[in-house]
Amino acid sequence: xxxxxxxxxxxxxxxxxxxxxxxxxxxxxxxxxxxxxxxxxxxxxxxxxxxxxxxxxxxxxxxxxxxxxxxxxxxxxxxxxxxxxxxxxxxxxxxxxxxxxxxxxxxxxxxxxxxxxxxxxxxxxxxxxxxxxxxxxxxxxxxxxxxxxxxxxxxxxxxxxxxxxxxxxxxxxxxxxxxxxxxxxxxxxxxxxxxxxxxxxxxxxxxxxxxxxxxxxxxxxxxxxxxxxxxxxxxxxxxxxxxxxxxxxxxxxxxxxxxxxxxxxxxxxxxxxxxxxxxxxxxxxxxxxxxxxxxxxxxxxxxxxxxxxxxxxxxxxxxxxxxxxxxxxxxxxxxxxxxxxxxxxxxxxxxxxxxxxxxxxxxxxxxxxxxxxxx
Numbered sequence: 001x002x003x004x005x006x007x008x009x010x011x012x013x014x015x016x017x018x019x020x021x022x023x024x025x026x027x028x029x030x031x032x033x034x035x036x037x038x039x040x041x042x043x044x045x046x047x048x049x050x051x052x053x054x055x056x057x058x059x060x061x062x063x064x065x066x067x068x069x070x071x072x073x074x075x076x077x078x079x080x081x082x083x084x085x086x087x088x089x090x091x092x093x094x095x096x097x098x099x100x101x102x103x104x105x106x107x108x109x110x111x112x113x114x115x116x117x118x119x120x121x122x123x124x125x126x127x128x129x130x131x132x133x134x135x136x137x138x139x140x141x142x143x144x145x146x147x148x149x150x151x152x153x154x155x156x157x158x159x160x161x162x163x164x165x166x167x168x169x170x171x172x173x174x175x176x177x178x179x180x181x182x183x184x185x186x187x188x189x190x191x192x193x194x195x196x197x198x199x200x201x202x203x204x205x206x207x208x209x210x211x212x213x214x215x216x217x218x219x220x221x222x223x224x225x226x227x228x229x230x231x232x233x234x235x236x237x238x239x240x241x242x243x244x245x246x247x248x249x250x251x252x253x254x255x256x257x258x259x260x261x262x263x264x265x266x267x268x269x270x271x272x273x274x275x276x277x278x279x280x281x282x283x284x285x286x287x288x289x290x291x292x293x294x295x296x297x298x299x300x301x302x303x304x305x306x307x308x309x310x311x312x313x314x315x316x317x318x319x320x321x322x323x324x325x326x327x328x329x330x331x332x333x334x335x336x337x338x339x340x341x342x343x344x345x346x347x348x349x350x351x352x353x354x355x356x357x358x359x360x361x362x363x364x365x366x367x368x369x370x371x372x373x374x375x
Contacts, residue, residue, distance in 0.1 A: 022331040025360040027346035030222040039261040046260035058256030066230040071206035074238035081192045082112045084216030084231040092156045092186040093122045100156035103129040133163035134172045160190040165305025177211030191217040196303040199272045223265035275304035275348040293372040304348040316341040332363040
């Protein structure tokens with residue numbers, strides 16, 4: 001284990017259909033972790049108040065800490081990263097007929113029901129993502145609209161960092177910050193896994209988000225908290241964000257119970273390097289097989305995610321994922337996500353130990369050997 005506590009009720013022994021037991025190693029997401037014993041104790045002992053009245057002392061401590069960590073004036077505790085991103089979009093695009101720009105692989109475009117359009121009336125314009133997670137700033141410039149009666153108002157640019165586990169190059173971020181200032185565009189970072197980017201690049205979060213008008217980050221991804229995200233920005237931005245949070249149903253009253261777990265989560269950011277190390281081991285182990293059906297681009301394994309490329313002409317990734325979940329004689333079950341027919345995703349969290357990784361690699365190699373006709 002890492003320096004984080006063993007979860008209070010952690011057990012990887014799960015009964016299968018035959019009432020036997022198997023070791024389950026779950027790589028589906030880093031959101032599946034259970035609160036640690038220390039988190040549960042903090043939640044039990046948390047001092048609380050009505051946060052809608054801005055009277056929850058534990059929430060206030062968390063918000064102040066979060067704002068300081070990213071170098072911004074203020075922060076707001078929200079229920080999820082999706083809510084944080086939506087509030088930021090609604091704040092920055094504060095008149096009807098606005099548009100915002102993001103990469104074509106961005107979470108806010110693909111995995112948040114396009115709430116910007118659905119709820120905020122903001123059009124999201126996708127930009128082609130490069131292999132490193134950036135997009136072409138010249139393409140962005142070519143798509144900007146002017147303040148004319150028959151065109152939308154270009155108001156906001158969104159950057160996701162990390163993007164599918166990849167850390168966005170800081171040199172490119174600096175160029176984008178300068179461009180947005182020059183063109184009076186607001187800039188928001190979806191930093192759901194900001195701390196993975198920070199640990200992976202050995203850069204303070206303050207440096208990564210320098211020049212951004214707002215940033216959101218999750219406490220429940222990789223950090224182990226049961227729920228919650230922080231939205232950070234200027235004092236004025238957060239005052240407006242509280243109002244928007246209310247209309248979205250985000251006023252959660254005595255939410256210091258959750259904030260207490262979030263404070264513990266922030267203490268354990270350095271432990272993320274262990275997730276990154278284990279992800280690298282898994283990726284290298286798969287490539288060592290020299291399979292022509294299953295492979296990993298090691299350049300993309302920068303944090304806690306491994307994307308396995310599968311030749312779908314031979315076998316679809318869905319079959320690969322299904323076979324990993326089958327109970328064999330060794331009683332090892334590996335869970336991952338088949339993103340599509342040609343990509344399987346493995347995500348590491350602190351609950352996956354070195355011993356469990358060793359067992360998972362054993363199962364993964366066996367399944368690859370069975371599915372690759374050349375092995």
